[in-house]
Amino acid sequence: MTAPMGTDNVRIAVLGAGSWGTVFANIIADAADLARERHPEAPAVEVVLWGRRASVVEAVNRTSQNPDYFPGIDLNPRLTATDDAAKALSDADVVVLAVPSQTLRGNLVEWRPHLREDAVIVSLMKGVELGTLSRVSQIIAEVLEFPEERVAVVSGPNLAREIAERQPATAVVACPHEETAVRLQSLFKSAYFRPYTSTDLVGVEIGGAMKNVIGLAVGMAEGMGFGDNTKASLITRGLAETTRLAVALGADEHTLSGLAGMGDLVATCSSPLSRNRTFGEKLGAGQTLEQVIAETKQTAEGVKSSESILELGWRHGVDLPITEAVVKMLHHDLSPAEALTAFMARSSKPERYGV
Numbered sequence: 413m414t415a416p417m418g419t420d421n422v423r424i425a426v427l428g429a430g431s432w433g434t435v436f437a438n439i440i441a442d443a444a445d446l447a448r449e450r451h452p453e454a455p456a457v458e459v460v461l462w463g464r465r466a467s468v469v470e471a472v473n474r475t476s477q478n479p480d481y482f483p484g485i486d487l488n489p490r491l492t493a494t495d496d497a498a499k500a501l502s503d504a505d506v507v508v509l510a511v512p513s514q515t516l517r518g519n520l521v522e523w524r525p526h527l528r529e530d531a532v533i534v535s536l537m538k539g540v541e542l543g544t545l546s547r548v549s550q551i552i553a554e555v556l557e558f559p560e561e562r563v564a565v566v567s568g569p570n571l572a573r574e575i576a577e578r579q580p581a582t583a584v585v586a587c588p589h590e591e592t593a594v595r596l597q598s599l600f601k602s603a604y605f606r607p608y609t610s611t612d613l614v615g616v617e618i619g620g621a622m623k624n625v626i627g628l629a630v631g632m633a634e635g636m637g638f639g640d641n642t643k644a645s646l647i648t649r650g651l652a653e654t655t656r657l658a659v660a661l662g663a664d665e666h667t668l669s670g671l672a673g674m675g676d677l678v679a680t681c682s683s684p685l686s687r688n689r690t691f692g693e694k695l696g697a698g699q700t701l702e703q704v705i706a707e708t709k710q711t712a713e714g715v716k717s718s719e720s721i722l723e724l725g726w727r728h729g730v731d732l733p734i735t736e737a738v739v740k741m742l743h744h745d746l747s748p749a750e751a752l753t754a755f756m757a758r759s760s761k762p763e764r765y766g767v
């Protein structure tokens with residue numbers, strides 16, 4: 413990897429002007445300003461946000477706000493937006509992806525002709541593809557035929573709304589090629605966003621995808637009126653099954669006790685800002701799946717990824733009881749009360765079992 417993240421100026425395209433794409437583009441712009449303030453000779457960083465809707469793009473360019481997602485919050489005025497993906501990608505050294513995991517493959521096929529061959533691709537996404545059971549970095553590597561040193565992931569306890577308000581947060585930048593992770597870390601480090609590096613792409617991605625499913629389960633418990641013992645039990649046993657699956661897929665188990673594992677799980681399961689937890693809460697309170705889907709305007713990745721994650725578990729012989737209960741409740745008409753009874757009645761086990 414050469415100029416993109418060395419001493420030359422850098423152009424970064426963020427694709428997806430929804431909740432997290434908007435905020436992440438803002439982090440990068442703020443990070444670049446801070447770097448320049450501290451080191452006037454630092455490379456200039458240009459950030460462009462691609463969005464599907466002309467109204468969002470126009471608002472970002474005219475008012476430096478994204479009123480659909482964060483009304484009243486000022487974005488960095490250097491951030492520009494476009495609804496033309498070819499324009500956003502033209503000459504981009506780094507391409508950050510923030511669209512729903514289940515649409516990514518089709519999006520990449522469309523975007524591929526406009527991508528620079530030596531670009532670095534960064535996924536912000538937390539899901540597992542239905543059917544192929546691919547992690548997001550695997551979809552990227554397959555569709556774009558990019559080598560592993562140019563595909564990275566950012567994940568962690570990052571509820572977008574809090575970071576839009578520039579509240580302090582941390583995350584992990586993961587890439588098997590450490591040098592890439594370190595260079596991205598320096599591009600994304602702002603006064604309020606502190607990324608750590610990791611080479612454990614598998615652990616970081618599985619942690620991010622599975623916390624959404626456990627967040628659904630905790631939300632259901634909340635909606636059913638249960639208290640903190642129930643929720644702490646689901647979080648802890650949820651982390652146990654996340655770790656079992658991740659390790660079976662080749663991850664380092666320590667990653668799952670870090671920011672992209674436990675950190676993200678705790679944030680999602682505790683926060684009313686989480687779409688997955690809120691989705692589960694509504695189901696637990698008695699709304700139907702159709703009602704909740706109709707009310708949910710933003711992406712709740714766990715709803716679809718619960719099925720692909722469960723299948724990954726079957727494929728690798730890993731027991732995922734909470735995920736299985738979530739799938740049965742979402743997709744096979746099991747009521748939250750029946751699921752809970754079945755979960756509590758499972759055969760007795762030592763706390764630590766499986767891989």
Ligand SMILES: NC(=O)C1=CN([C@@H]2O[C@H](COP(=O)(O)OP(=O)(O)OC[C@H]3O[C@@H](n4cnc5c(N)ncnc54)[C@H](O)[C@@H]3O)[C@@H](O)[C@H]2O)C=CC1
Nearest residue numbers: 428429430431432433510511515537538570571572710711
């Ligand atoms: N919102 C958050 O706090 C965080 C979200 N994430 C992850 O980031 C990813 C994106 O999530 P959000 O930005 O929150 O979702 P969102 O629902 O707010 O935004 C998704 C964006 O993708 C676009 N989109 C939807 N369907 C599309 C399609 N078929 N083709 C192209 N674009 C399409 C939408 O127009 C929207 O701009 C998800 O994988 C999520 O798990 C990760 C960390 C934090």
Ligand SMILES: O=C(CO)COP(=O)(O)O
Nearest residue numbers: 568569570571686687688
């Ligand atoms: O990934 C997230 C926080 O890190 C956001 O969680 P939700 O997708 O449930 O809102």
